Amino acid sequence: MLRLLFLLLLLVGCSPDPAPTGSTQITALLGDDAAEGFLRAYEPRSFVFPGDHGVHPGFRSEWWYITGNLDSAEGRRFGFQVTFFRFALSPPAAGNRASRWAFDHMWMAHVAVTDPRGNRHHAEERLAREALGLAGAEQNPFKVWLEGWSLTGTDNGFPWHLTLDGEEVGLQLSFSPLRAPVLQGREGLSQKGDEPGNASYYYSITRMQTRGVLTLGERRFEVGGLSWLDREWGTSALGGDQVGWDWFSLQLNDGTDLMYYRLRRRSGEPDPHSAGTLLFKNGEKRLLGPGDVRLEPEKWWTSPDDVRYPVSWQLTVRPLGRTFLVTGVIDAQEMDLSVVYWEGAVDVFSAGKVVGRGYLEMTGY
Numbered sequence: 001m002l003r004l005l006f007l008l009l010l011l012v013g014c015s016p017d018p019a020p021t022g023s024t025q026i027t028a029l030l031g032d033d034a035a036e037g038f039l040r041a042y043e044p045r046s047f048v049f050p051g052d053h054g055v056h057p058g059f060r061s062e063w064w065y066i067t068g069n070l071d072s073a074e075g076r077r078f079g080f081q082v083t084f085f086r087f088a089l090s091p092p093a094a095g096n097r098a099s100r101w102a103f104d105h106m107w108m109a110h111v112a113v114t115d116p117r118g119n120r121h122h123a124e125e126r127l128a129r130e131a132l133g134l135a136g137a138e139q140n141p142f143k144v145w146l147e148g149w150s151l152t153g154t155d156n157g158f159p160w161h162l163t164l165d166g167e168e169v170g171l172q173l174s175f176s177p178l179r180a181p182v183l184q185g186r187e188g189l190s191q192k193g194d195e196p197g198n199a200s201y202y203y204s205i206t207r208m209q210t211r212g213v214l215t216l217g218e219r220r221f222e223v224g225g226l227s228w229l230d231r232e233w234g235t236s237a238l239g240g241d242q243v244g245w246d247w248f249s250l251q252l253n254d255g256t257d258l259m260y261y262r263l264r265r266r267s268g269e270p271d272p273h274s275a276g277t278l279l280f281k282n283g284e285k286r287l288l289g290p291g292d293v294r295l296e297p298e299k300w301w302t303s304p305d306d307v308r309y310p311v312s313w314q315l316t317v318r319p320l321g322r323t324f325l326v327t328g329v330i331d332a333q334e335m336d337l338s339v340v341y342w343e344g345a346v347d348v349f350s351a352g353k354v355v356g357r358g359y360l361e362m363t364g365y
Helices: 002-011 021-030
Strands: 061-072 077-088 105-115 120-129 135-138 143-146 149-154 157-165 169-177 189-191 199-216 219-236 242-252 257-265 275-279 285-288 293-302 308-317 322-328 334-336 340-350 353-362
Touching: 061 199, 061 340, 061 353, 077 143, 077 149, 077 199, 077 340, 105 135, 105 143, 105 169, 105 199, 105 340, 120 143, 120 334, 169 219, 199 242, 199 257, 219 242, 219 353, 242 308, 242 322, 242 340, 257 293, 293 322, 308 340, 308 353, 322 353
Parallel strands: none
Antiparallel strands: 061 077, 061 219, 077 105, 105 120, 135 143, 143 149, 149 157, 157 169, 169 199, 189 199, 199 219, 242 257, 242 353, 257 275, 275 285, 293 308, 308 322, 322 340, 334 340, 340 353
8 A cells, every 4th residue: 555655646747658568668757757946957966975975955856866786705606786766756845844644755765685595586566655753854964764774974974874774685884985976968967858858867886896695595794895876866857759768886896886878769769968978097087978879778577567678688879989888687577567667787797708887777668
């Protein structure tokens, strides 16, 4: 019942979309409907840290998204994803509401752990309203939480600490940046469509040293590795002809980091607003457009609900003059939650050798 209530609240005022179920929910959440009264991302802005790690309540949606690849002391590999989503149900109200039961924001958190050795993908979800202390965000020091799941910082920003105990998985991790925040798009303005304001503010920290404890069922693993942080907030991010995206975050062994998202139109063609960033070991950054990247599916996997996802890709990066094979560490990494999408750990191959790790997200299939 809580899940149904949450989705009803999220979709109030959003027109239905004839695309598949998962895509319908994504486009409803990130489309242009019911956007009046919210702030919008029109122009580049000045980013200030650690302040911008915190909440931006004037915008309709926002998320804190961390993915990573970890290894245990025994050499066992894991992938993980955790995301805290904030969705505003109405524009900012004038003044404070008196009732502790009143709320203008709903929160959703997703967690997943991929276990290649066990050939399993564990995904869980929590939903709560921002009332009675059930969920919310604080600015200084930084903190977002949903019931007992939390991501907290310090007065100076980092390290961050993740505390999360689910039904099947648990994560007690710390994150320390190895690189400064990278502004995506045009100085942090990530344009997703032709209309003014059809954009988000977007930055990443592409390498974070990660250490802690991962719990899987009754087993406890001391783990370490690299993580990737994505932060976005805005009021509209998808156009009417856009049905989903394929998003890659790749950390290569030579110190190069690559982010690229391909927006897909109903026709199946890439949208011209597809974009990304190459970040080199020396800190040099290069923006990527549709002409810089070529994506070709190599292998498909069909979910229990008969949704076909391309789980292995040929990725050609023309500025590097290289073609990579990006493939899921296991095929079945679908997030079958309130919003259905494929999200999972990947390996990056070149000339038959593993040259990096990363994460892949696919929506709208």
